[in-house]
Amino acid sequence: MILGTRQEGIDISGHNGKVVAGDDNSTSYHQYSSKTSKLSKLFERLNKEYNANNEISDINDDLQRYLDKRDTIGLEQKLINGNREYLFDDASWLKQEYAKKLTKFQFFEPAQEIHALLLGIILEKFRNRIYPLIREKSSDIEILKVISEDIVNPILNVLQEEGCDDVMGLDSTDIEGMIYFLTGRCHIKWNS
Numbered sequence: 001m002i003l004g005t006r007q008e009g010i011d012i013s014g015h016n017g018k019v020v021a022g023d024d025n026s027t028s029y030h031q032y033s034s035k036t037s038k039l040s041k042l043f044e045r046l047n048k049e050y051n052a053n054n055e056i057s058d059i060n061d062d063l064q065r066y067l068d069k070r071d072t073i074g075l076e077q078k079l080i081n082g083n084r085e086y087l088f089d090d091a092s093w094l095k096q097e098y099a100k101k102l103t104k105f106q107f108f109e110p111a112q113e114i115h116a117l118l119l120g121i122i123l124e125k126f127r128n129r130i131y132p133l134i135r136e137k138s139s140d141i142e143i144l145k146v147i148s149e150d151i152v153n154p155i156l157n158v159l160q161e162e163g164c165d166d167v168m169g170l171d172s173t174d175i176e177g178m179i180y181f182l183t184g185r186c187h188i189k190w191n192s
Helices: 038-051 061-067 074-081 085-105 109-135 140-161 172-184
Strands: none
Touching: 038 109, 061 109, 074 085, 074 172, 085 109, 085 172, 109 140, 109 172, 140 172
């Protein structure tokens, strides 16, 4: 911030239309977009439909693919198979906390789209970032760190940075819970 600077009678014809008070050694560009993201639009629609109590009776196919169990093993056995049974108590609680929000909002069409979108992102990140670490027999410390840094935090940042008016109140507990929800539905495995 420049205080007390006055510039009067300046001829800008020889300065490429630019007048600088101070130095001009750095250039910064700020892009501000009036476009809203798909996620922001979905949350905006959800708020309207939730406030109007516009529930639907069906689950869309995009969400249904994550609700269907791929086999009957379940969360506990998946963690046991991956030698991570010590995670079960926390994982079970996280899964249940997420399941409560999913159940509460599952009959609002935009919520179904939001859940399907986020579950798809988590599944893709797990397959491409976490599962290779599991196959390489990386330490649990490394795996849990990458889950936090590459899955949980980026999703939370998107929700905050895009100004999503999240009536569901999704937080890190829910994002982690989505991982164990997908594990319990056998979309994610913890062994190589």
